[in-house]
Amino acid sequence: MQRIGVFVCWCGSNIAATVDVNAVSEALSHEPGVVYSINYQYMCSEAGQNLIKDAIREKKLTGVVICSCSPRMHEATFLKAAAAAGLNPYMVEIANIREQCSWIHKDMPTATEKAIILGRAAIAKVQLNTPLTAGESPVTKRALVIGGGIAGIQTALDIAEAGFEVDIVEKQPTIGGKMTQLDKTFPTLDCAACILTPKMVDCAQNENINIYAYSEVAEVKGFVGNFTVKIRKKARYVDETKCTGCGLCTEKCPQKKVPNEFNLGMDTRRAIYIPFAQAVPKIATIDPDYCNMLKNGKCGVCAKVCTAGAINYKQQDEIIEREYGAIVVATGYNPIKLDNFDEYSYSQSNDVVTPLEFERLMNAAGPTNGVLLRPSDGKHPHTIVFVQCVGSRDTSGCGKPYCSKICCMYTAKHAMLTREKYPDTDVYVFYIDVRTPGKSFDEFYRRAVEEYGVHYIKGMVGKVTPRADGKLSVQASDLIANE
Ligand SMILES: Cc1cc2nc3c(=O)[nH]c(=O)nc-3n(C[C@H](O)[C@H](O)[C@H](O)COP(=O)(O)OP(=O)(O)OC[C@H]3O[C@@H](n4cnc5c(N)ncnc54)[C@H](O)[C@@H]3O)c2cc1C
Ligand code: SF4
Numbered sequence: 001m002q003r004i005g006v007f008v009c010w011c012g013s014n015i016a017a018t019v020d021v022n023a024v025s026e027a028l029s030h031e032p033g034v035v036y037s038i039n040y041q042y043m044c045s046e047a048g049q050n051l052i053k054d055a056i057r058e059k060k061l062t063g064v065v066i067c068s069c070s071p072r073m074h075e076a077t078f079l080k081a082a083a084a085a086g087l088n089p090y091m092v093e094i095a096n097i098r099e100q101c102s103w104i105h106k107d108m109p110t111a112t113e114k115a116i117i118l119g120r121a122a123i124a125k126v127q128l129n130t131p132l133t134a135g136e137s138p139v140t141k142r143a144l145v146i147g148g149g150i151a152g153i154q155t156a157l158d159i160a161e162a163g164f165e166v167d168i169v170e171k172q173p174t175i176g177g178k179m180t181q182l183d184k185t186f187p188t189l190d191c192a193a194c195i196l197t198p199k200m201v202d203c204a205q206n207e208n209i210n211i212y213a214y215s216e217v218a219e220v221k222g223f224v225g226n227f228t229v230k231i232r233k234k235a236r237y238v239d240e241t242k243c244t245g246c247g248l249c250t251e252k253c254p255q256k257k258v259p260n261e262f263n264l265g266m267d268t269r270r271a272i273y274i275p276f277a278q279a280v281p282k283i284a285t286i287d288p289d290y291c292n293m294l295k296n297g298k299c300g301v302c303a304k305v306c307t308a309g310a311i312n313y314k315q316q317d318e319i320i321e322r323e324y325g326a327i328v329v330a331t332g333y334n335p336i337k338l339d340n341f342d343e344y345s346y347s348q349s350n351d352v353v354t355p356l357e358f359e360r361l362m363n364a365a366g367p368t369n370g371v372l373l374r375p376s377d378g379k380h381p382h383t384i385v386f387v388q389c390v391g392s393r394d395t396s397g398c399g400k401p402y403c404s405k406i407c408c409m410y411t412a413k414h415a416m417l418t419r420e421k422y423p424d425t426d427v428y429v430f431y432i433d434v435r436t437p438g439k440s441f442d443e444f445y446r447r448a449v450e451e452y453g454v455h456y457i458k459g460m461v462g463k464v465t466p467r468a469d470g471k472l473s474v475q476a477s478d479l480i481a482n483e
């Protein structure tokens with residue numbers, strides 16, 4: 001049986017205002033093995049640490065429980081104090097009665113009861129602890145980055161620059177992520193591709209970086225510093241070592257009607273495809289859901305036209321096992337599905353588009369070659385309404401209760417780019433609040449209003465209705481005009 005000392009901290013009023021610290025130290029004094037139990041205003045202070053040190057020596061403690069703040073805050077402090085008094089520091093346990101108790105509860109009797117339970121659990125743990133000696137274990141000096149968007153790309157470049165090997169695992173056939181689909185970027189209105197594509201090329205050329213595109217992590221085992229990871233490299237049905245990215249197969253494939261995910265389904269691609277001209281790696285991929293050869297054994301055109309002999313209809317998924325010391329997860333985001341927002345008529349009218357679709361419509365490499373046309377009839381729209389906060393700050397359960405933090409900014413960008421390219425187009429933005437926290441962000445929004453004459457209206461859009469004449473009616477409130 002251990003000889004355990006319990007030290008309950010008030011953390012000023014942070015703990016003591018909600019937890020009855022006298023009741024906690026009294027209750028815990030009766031636990032098996034506890035020979036000493038006190039409470040004190042600030043356990044982490046020098047006086048508090050001295051209380052612990054003196055008790056370890058005088059009461060011949062073999063274990064210590066501190067009921068205080070999160071171990072993230074003061075674990076090192078308390079372990080050091082115990083070691084200074086001659087106790088093995090791994091015989092100290094912390095019960096977090098602040099973050100997990102006083103800060104999240106209001107009712108003192110219940111918070112006190114919970115603090116006692118947390119204290120008991122820590123005492124039970126100390127009973128089972130054995131003294132440990134700190135050691136060192138080797139760390140694999142290679143890193144894995146999951147997700148090859150701009151975040152994963154920059155992470156990989158930074159790690160490689162620091163002199164370490166790094167692998168990027170990206171589930172799409174190319175790295176680049178959502179930024180490949182953007183036209184220009186706030187707050188500078190630089191061309192997205194001009195920032196992104198050189199970094200994609202840097203990744204491909206950096207000898208410390210290895211890209212596993214069209215791949216996913218199948219299994220992670222091990223522990224910090226020493227992970228063993230299985231990567232599933234999906235079959236492209238194209239030999240990466242032979243394909244030159246010439247694109248001939250993508251011109252000759254007879255399966256022409258495959259929705260093109262790069263342009264969000266607003267145009268089509270072939271069954272064999274290279275996502276876009278600047279793809280990295282620039283290698284063709286056969287989509288097994290649409291390829292005639294893979295579906296029913298009839299075709300083989302791509303194999304006939306490929307002079308590099310790269311097509312391999314028998315290719316299988318491959319599992320690669322690699323060791324890593326660190327893993328960075330940079331898997332980015334997906335736009336919200338609009339199924340729950342039928343009031344905006346997204347499913348009823350092609351002229352209601354998402355912001356990412358708008359990026360593609362404005363982009364020179366997009367489905368309309370960068371000419372802003374109404375998807376329904378190919379005519380130029382003379383009035384555009386932007387509806388902000390769809391799915392954000394939504395407590396109805398259809399969306400997310402929090403702010404996306406980016407739609408105010410990209411809407412200001414879309415509004416400005418529209419007015420710049422098409423000064424004859426009236427642009428309205430309906431908003432709850434304009435939130436622009438970031439360097440030069442508010443100035444950016446002010447430019448939309450003051451320089452580009454974008455009409456910002458404080459109010460929500462209630463309904464979008466397709467009309468018989470092909471236009472859309474938008475019903476919204478204007479809270480400032482009270483209309
Ligand atoms: C309409 C719109 C306009 C925007 N405009 C701007 C702008 O002008 N300026 C600006 O600064 N920001 C803008 N943004 C925000 C910007 O797009 C993002 O901040 C940025 O692209 C996020 O990069 P990321 O690498 O974190 O994520 P992503 O670009 O989403 O990349 C994540 C990558 O991880 C991959 N992945 C996901 N899951 C896995 C998995 N399990 N295994 C392997 N790979 C996986 C994905 O395929 C993807 O390639 C805009 C956003 C939108 C929606
Ligand atoms: S698979 Fe052959 S034809 Fe197709 S892009 Fe690669 S090298 Fe060119």
Ligand code: SF4
Binds near residue numbers: 299
């Ligand atoms: S074999 Fe498949 S991918 Fe190749 S050309 Fe035919 S349909 Fe297209």
